[in-house]
Amino acid sequence: MTTPNTMNRRTLLGALGSLSLPFGLVLLGGCDSGAKTAAAADTAVSKGAGIPIPRREFPNHEILDHNGRKVRFHDDLIEGKVFAATFFYVKCKGICGDMSGNMKKAHEILGDFMGDKVQFYSFSLNEDTPEELRGYMARQGIVDKKGWTFFTGAKEVIKDIRWGFGFSNPSSEEDDDLSAHTGMVRFGHHPMDKWSSCPALGSPKGIARNVIWLFPPNERPRIPLLDFDGASGARPS
Secondary structure: OOOHHHHHHHHHHHHHHHOOHHHOEEOOOOHHHHHHHHHHHHHHHHOOOOOOOOOOOOOOOEEEEOOOOEEEHHHHHHOOOEEEEEEEOOOOOOOHHHHHHHHHHHHHHHHHHEOOOEEEEEEEOOOOOHHHHHHHHHHHOOOOOOOEEEEEOOHHHHHHHHHHOOOOOOOHHHHOOHHHOOOEEEEEEHHHOEEEEEEOOOOHHHHHHHHHOOOOHHHOOOEHHHOEOOOOOOOOO
């Protein structure tokens, strides 16, 4: 069994190797570096002479949520949405529980910003049933968390979704190994075509900051637990 630290390093390198620069921002320094990287991106956009960038499109796969409701990946989960997405499976003996715990803490930090403004998505890698997803959510204490939905589907469909987010391994054997699955969070602001990633085992505050920095400066909320002014990026000295 791969240890969490080895898993994180291995999956991070695999994910980084598969991403092209136009897809978005890849954060090497952990979640807390996201604010600086996103701030630089805001400056670059403001100096970009207003050249429109077409929004990335994704396959419109049909999948099920944890209540058994059919949804379309692109139309219902991506189009016009702001989100943070992770991958896991119910019988995972490795990093899944810790990842979910970190995302839960980030969700609590974001508070009322969740649901209407931001969605959390968790995708099963192992064709878990909606009933199994609900059981996992209950064990993790994340039932009825506003704006957080779990999804399942055929393995090849979820694999295509994972690859579409840039999480793949050049080795097909390792790519298909559930015990070595990605430990990254993919952040996306589809209307702005703005993307970033960071380790799900990083700081929950860092995860929350990455979500906030997806938004334009004038739309970022002030969240005291993050210890900085989201609108300006100012931090206490």
